Amino acid sequence: MSRAARRKLELRREIIDAAFECFAEKGYHATGIADIAARLGIGHGTFYRYFTNKRDIVEHVITDLIERIIGTLAAENAPDAVHTLEDYRAQTVRIGDALAQVFGEDPRVPRMLLLEAPGIDKEMGARILEFFELATSLTATYVAHGVQDGYLPDDLDVDNTARAINGMILGSVLAALSDPTLDERRLRTAIQRVMYDGIAGRS
Amino acid sequence: MSRAARRKLELRREIIDAAFECFAEKGYHATGIADIAARLGIGHGTFYRYFTNKRDIVEHVITDLIERIIGTLAAENAPDAVHTLEDYRAQTVRIGDALAQVFGEDPRVPRMLLLEAPGIDKEMGARILEFFELATSLTATYVAHGVQDGYLPDDLDVDNTARAINGMILGSVLAALSDPTLDERRLRTAIQRVMYDGIAGRS
Amino acid sequence: MSRAARRKLELRREIIDAAFECFAEKGYHATGIADIAARLGIGHGTFYRYFTNKRDIVEHVITDLIERIIGTLAAENAPDAVHTLEDYRAQTVRIGDALAQVFGEDPRVPRMLLLEAPGIDKEMGARILEFFELATSLTATYVAHGVQDGYLPDDLDVDNTARAINGMILGSVLAALSDPTLDERRLRTAIQRVMYDGIAGRS
Amino acid sequence: MSRAARRKLELRREIIDAAFECFAEKGYHATGIADIAARLGIGHGTFYRYFTNKRDIVEHVITDLIERIIGTLAAENAPDAVHTLEDYRAQTVRIGDALAQVFGEDPRVPRMLLLEAPGIDKEMGARILEFFELATSLTATYVAHGVQDGYLPDDLDVDNTARAINGMILGSVLAALSDPTLDERRLRTAIQRVMYDGIAGRS
DNA sequence: GATGAATGAGGCTTCATTCAT
DNA sequence: CATGAATGAAGCCTCATTCAT
Numbered sequence: 001m002s003r004a005a006r007r008k009l010e011l012r013r014e015i016i017d018a019a020f021e022c023f024a025e026k027g028y029h030a031t032g033i034a035d036i037a038a039r040l041g042i043g044h045g046t047f048y049r050y051f052t053n054k055r056d057i058v059e060h061v062i063t064d065l066i067e068r069i070i071g072t073l074a075a076e077n078a079p080d081a082v083h084t085l086e087d088y089r090a091q092t093v094r095i096g097d098a099l100a101q102v103f104g105e106d107p108r109v110p111r112m113l114l115l116e117a118p119g120i121d122k123e124m125g126a127r128i129l130e131f132f133e134l135a136t137s138l139t140a141t142y143v144a145h146g147v148q149d150g151y152l153p154d155d156l157d158v159d160n161t162a163r164a165i166n167g168m169i170l171g172s173v174l175a176a177l178s179d180p181t182l183d184e185r186r187l188r189t190a191i192q193r194v195m196y197d198g199i200a201g202r203s
Numbered sequence: 204m205s206r207a208a209r210r211k212l213e214l215r216r217e218i219i220d221a222a223f224e225c226f227a228e229k230g231y232h233a234t235g236i237a238d239i240a241a242r243l244g245i246g247h248g249t250f251y252r253y254f255t256n257k258r259d260i261v262e263h264v265i266t267d268l269i270e271r272i273i274g275t276l277a278a279e280n281a282p283d284a285v286h287t288l289e290d291y292r293a294q295t296v297r298i299g300d301a302l303a304q305v306f307g308e309d310p311r312v313p314r315m316l317l318l319e320a321p322g323i324d325k326e327m328g329a330r331i332l333e334f335f336e337l338a339t340s341l342t343a344t345y346v347a348h349g350v351q352d353g354y355l356p357d358d359l360d361v362d363n364t365a366r367a368i369n370g371m372i373l374g375s376v377l378a379a380l381s382d383p384t385l386d387e388r389r390l391r392t393a394i395q396r397v398m399y400d401g402i403a404g405r406s
Numbered sequence: 407m408s409r410a411a412r413r414k415l416e417l418r419r420e421i422i423d424a425a426f427e428c429f430a431e432k433g434y435h436a437t438g439i440a441d442i443a444a445r446l447g448i449g450h451g452t453f454y455r456y457f458t459n460k461r462d463i464v465e466h467v468i469t470d471l472i473e474r475i476i477g478t479l480a481a482e483n484a485p486d487a488v489h490t491l492e493d494y495r496a497q498t499v500r501i502g503d504a505l506a507q508v509f510g511e512d513p514r515v516p517r518m519l520l521l522e523a524p525g526i527d528k529e530m531g532a533r534i535l536e537f538f539e540l541a542t543s544l545t546a547t548y549v550a551h552g553v554q555d556g557y558l559p560d561d562l563d564v565d566n567t568a569r570a571i572n573g574m575i576l577g578s579v580l581a582a583l584s585d586p587t588l589d590e591r592r593l594r595t596a597i598q599r600v601m602y603d604g605i606a607g608r609s
Numbered sequence: 610m611s612r613a614a615r616r617k618l619e620l621r622r623e624i625i626d627a628a629f630e631c632f633a634e635k636g637y638h639a640t641g642i643a644d645i646a647a648r649l650g651i652g653h654g655t656f657y658r659y660f661t662n663k664r665d666i667v668e669h670v671i672t673d674l675i676e677r678i679i680g681t682l683a684a685e686n687a688p689d690a691v692h693t694l695e696d697y698r699a700q701t702v703r704i705g706d707a708l709a710q711v712f713g714e715d716p717r718v719p720r721m722l723l724l725e726a727p728g729i730d731k732e733m734g735a736r737i738l739e740f741f742e743l744a745t746s747l748t749a750t751y752v753a754h755g756v757q758d759g760y761l762p763d764d765l766d767v768d769n770t771a772r773a774i775n776g777m778i779l780g781s782v783l784a785a786l787s788d789p790t791l792d793e794r795r796l797r798t799a800i801q802r803v804m805y806d807g808i809a810g811r812s
Numbered sequence: 813g814a815t816g817a818a819t820g821a822g823g824c825t826t827c828a829t830t831c832a833t
Numbered sequence: 834c835a836t837g838a839a840t841g842a843a844g845c846c847t848c849a850t851t852c853a854t
Contacts, residue, residue, distance in 0.1 A: 004834095027322065027324060027325065028322065029232050029322075030324070032826090032827060032828080033827080033828065033829085034827080034828095042835080042836085043835060043836040043837055044828095044829095044836085044837075045829095045830085045831085045835065045836050045837055045838095046834085046835055046836065046837095048828095048829070048830080049834070049835075053828085053829090054827095054828065054829090085403055111328075114321070115321040115322055115328045115331075116321075116322045117322070118317070118318040118319075118321065118322060119230065119231065119232075119318055119319045119320070119321060119322025119323065120322065121230055121233070122230065125314075125318045128318075129377065129380060129381040130381070132374075132377055132378070132381065133378075133381050133382075136378070143402070146402075151403075152402060152403060153403065153404075156396075156402065157389060157392070157393040157396075160389055160390045160392070160393030160394070161393050161396075161397060161402055163371075163374050163375060163378045163390060163393070163394075164371045164374060164375075164390075164393055164394045164397045165397075165402070166374050167370045167371040167372070167373055167374020167375060167377075167378075167394075168367045168370040168371055168374070169370065170370055170373060170374055170377075171335075171366050171367060171369055171370020171371070171373055171374070172366060172367075172370060174332065174335055174370075174373075175335075175336075175339070175366045175370075177332060178332040178333070178335065178336050179336075186360060186363055187363045187366060187367075189360070189363070190360040190363030190364050190366070190367055191363070191366075191367045191370075193359075193360075193364075194364060194367045194368075194397065194398065194401065195397065195401055195402050196401040196402065196403055196404075197401045197404070198397065198398055198399040198400045198401040198404060199346070199349075199355060199359065199364055199368070199398055199399065200288055200354075200355060200356065200399055201356070201400070201401060201404065206854095207816090207817085207854080210817095211817085214817095235843085235844060235845080236844080236845070236846085237844080237845095245818075245819085246818060246819040246820060247819090247820075247845095247846090248818070248819050248820060248821095248846090248847080248848085249817080249818055249819070251845095251846065251847080252816095252817070252818075256845090256846090257844095257845075257846095410813090414813095433728065433730060433731065434728065435638050435728075436730070438847085438848060438849080439848080439849065439850085440848080440849095448814080448815085449814060449815040449816055450815085450816075450849095450850095451814065451815050451816055451817095451850095451851085451852085452813085452814055452815065452816095454849095454850070454851080455813070455814075459849085459850090460848095460849065460850095491809055517734075520727070521727040521728055521734045521737075522727075522728045523728070524723070524724035524725070524727065524728060525636065525637065525638075525724055525725045525726070525727060525728025525729065526728065527636055527639070528636065531720075531724045534724075535783065535786060535787040536787070538780075538783055538784075538787065539784075539787050539788075542784070549808070552808075557809075558808060558809060559809065559810070562802075562808065563795060563798070563799040563802075566795055566796045566798075566799030566800070567799050567802075567803060567808055569780050569781060569784045569796060569799070569800075570777045570780060570781075570796075570799055570800045570803045571803075571808075572780050573776045573777040573778065573779055573780020573781060573783075573784075573800075574772075574773045574776040574777055574780070575776070576776055576779060576780055576783075577741075577772050577773060577775055577776020577777070577779055577780070578772060578773075578776060580738065580741055580776075580779075581741075581742075581745070581772050583738060584738040584739070584741065584742050585742075592766060592769055593769045593772060593773075595766070595769070596766040596769030596770050596772070596773055597769070597772075597773045597776075599765075599766075599770075600770060600773045600774075600803065600804065600807065601803065601807055601808055602807040602808065602809055603807045603810070604803065604804055604805040604806045604807040604810060605752070605755075605761060605765065605770055605774070605804055605805065606694055606760075606761060606762065606805055607762070607806070607807060607810065612833095613833080613837090613838085616838095617838080620838095641822085641823060641824080642823080642824070642825085643823080643824095651839075651840085652839060652840040652841060653824095653825090653840085653841075654825090654826080654827085654839070654840050654841060654842095655838080655839055655840070657824095657825070657826080658837095658838070658839075662824090662825090663823090663824075663825095
């Protein structure tokens with residue numbers, strides 16, 4: 001790959017990042033192409049050499065975020081890597097840590113994904129919902145494996161249980177967004193207790 | 204109250220409703236004051252006799268929705284009305300039914316509240332997060348009462364458990380939004396099973 | 407005249423006065439019909455029962471002001487009442503006093519006439535210029551009489567001298583508007599000295 | 610300076626000129642940004658690349674006019690260049706000629722400055738009054754110098770005499786505006802006669 | 813006769829996008 | 834290739850005026 005081509009890719013990357021920052025900080029509609037270009041010190045005409053549209057760039061921003069999150073989840077874990085409830089629980093903790101990493105490190109990530117993106121337009125709203133569904137089906141894979149492997153009850157409603165679990169995760173992300181001083185570790189612990197013992201059971 | 208004053212209040216109500224419909228269907232930014240006025244067959248100047256702003260009307264739309272939801276929850280239930288786990292569980296079902304009613308009856312309600320509103324601007328985003336917090340603290344009241352009354356374990360992390368529960372509710376609302384054909388009853392059942400038995404229990 | 411008819415005339419008068427106050431204080435374009443009505447505590451629909459137009463009312467306001475000024479000048483003086491330079495000079499002082507009265511008593515009068523009115527539209531600008539011309543021709547009558555009676559030199563350029571005199575009056579009104587603390591008496595004295603001795607002559 | 614930068618300055622200049630023409634011909638309030646742009650054959654969006662506001666452009670138009678006038682006056686004359694009444698009188702004539710040049714060449718200049726500008730808003734009204742004061746203090750400098758040099762009487766009320774003189778100038782400008790066919794030379798002669806002999810002198 | 817609710821023309825301003833340099 | 838000047842569609846909002854009550 002030529003030097004020029006590499007530079008081009010690099011700038012493309014920088015534009016996506018700058019756009020993400022602008023959108024997350026000022027909101028999609030309040031951000032102008034000029035703002036994004038200004039943040040990089042490039043002319044705003046240049047922007048259009050890399051992206052066709054304002055809509056185009058936000059698409060890439062979101063795609064990027066989603067891929068990064070899915071990647072994080074897929075990286076360290078696999079549904080079929082565990083075979084006992086004990087191991088599963090440990091895996092749950094690891095996944096929770098990974099998610100906390102992604103969402104907690106930079107609050108602009110959940111802000112963009114959960115607050116800004118859904119309202120951009122119908123299509124983007126649908127994409128975010130699809131992302132939730134994807135996450136749910138990912139979770140469902142784990143649950144289904146547990147049922148199949150026998151360490152989870154076989155009358156468990158796999159999909160809906162996955163929805164419940166993902167809801168708790170979503171809730172924790174939003175709670176952290178509401179209150180940045182929140183003790184996330186305790187929240188994660190509480191979620192896991194609900195997951196494994198229900199609210200009424202002994203810890 | 205004079206006839207004119209009544210008519211005025213009525214039109215005000217109609218504008219709020221029309222605005223809600225427009226915002227939920229086309230999105231806040233894609234909706235013009237003219238769209239709202241056209242839906243009612245009134246001049247767009249008339250709109251400004253009732254609301255000062257586009258921002259003003261969406262504020263009222265959201266306030267209205269939130270009040271309706273809070274009202275629904277407050278209407279039928281009370282944290283201190285139950286004294287056994289069995290009763291609590293029944294109460295949970297009732298609250299779940301009420302919520303399903305509010306959110307399920309008209310999908311534009313959750314769409315507006317969860318997808319459109321947060322991205323309108325920073326302030327509105329904050330309002331929605333506050334609404335989540337309010338819902339959480341409402342749930343926490345129930346959980347706390349259970350702990351105090353002894354039918355829930357006294358080492359339960361009340362606030363965070365409430366966050367987990369509310370997350371599951373939020374997740375179910377979003378799931379219903381994603382897939383309108385979803386069997387919500389089964390989802391609610393699954394959530395309650397997680398709540399009371401955890402994912403691993405009651406095999 | 408019936409009681410109702412009298413009341414009607416009275417309200418008409420009040421509307422003109424209120425309009426004058428609004429226009430002079432906020433400016434013609436910044437004043438709404440609603441402002442005028444509000445100042446009187448009447449409905450703004452009522453306004454249109456007395457005047458056909460926003461333009462109509464300002465026409466009346468200006469006409470009123472001009473008539474008042476012309477009236478003041480005409481009241482106490484007459485060109486042919488004096489026959490010596492000494493008497494003429496005294497008459498000049500009286501006229502100056504009368505003008506100072508009209509313009510000085512309420513600064514909104516010159517503000518309306520000199521600052522607001524000319525910019526309302528072409529026609530009103532023309533009216534104000536005509537008013538200046540009228541004032542000039544009035545002054546010219548005095549000067550002409552002085553020439554005819556022999557107490558002013560017969561090679562005096564009557565019209566242009568009248569223009570010069572009126573210019574000084576106009577200047578003094580504007581000076582007073584600029585600086586309300588200005589000692590107008592001294593200014594009037596200075597003007598009369600220029601009038602009678604020129605700037606180089608002995609006082 | 611690059612070619613583009615020069616073109617930019619040029620267009621800026623053209624916009625100011627076009628705005629001046631529009632404001633002077635149709636009036637400030639009756640002129641839309643679209644009118645100004647149309648006169649130049651540019652898009653109205655372009656206007657906003659050069660000026661932030663309708664208010665902004667009129668500010669520049671007025672500043673321009675005032676600076677041009679002040680410049681003209683300052684260019685050819687100096688208070689301390691003369692030392693006899695005779696010379697002073699000649700200087701007066703020169704200044705009068707210069708003013709006649711500025712105001713007489715294009716009647717839109719006095720129309721804009723005296724009729725349109727004062728009514729734009731309070732602030733602009735104040736600016737015009739300040740301009741009169743500035744002109745007065747300029748005149749006062751000349752008069753004061755005459756007193757100091759001894760060719761004008763030392764009991765002359767310098768400031769107020771300057772006001773009187775400026776009033777005559779203002780009056781002559783307005784007279785020329787009223788009646789374009791007016792013989793300005795005769796008017797100027799009449800003003801100078803008043804200035805140096807008073808109305809009664811030199812019979 | 814008085815009222816004020818309704819109206820919509822009209823004007824300002826923004827900003828995504830294009831394109832000549 | 835990068836730039837930023839130019840553009841005009843689009844949308845918000847005001848307010849003079851009308852007219853039914």
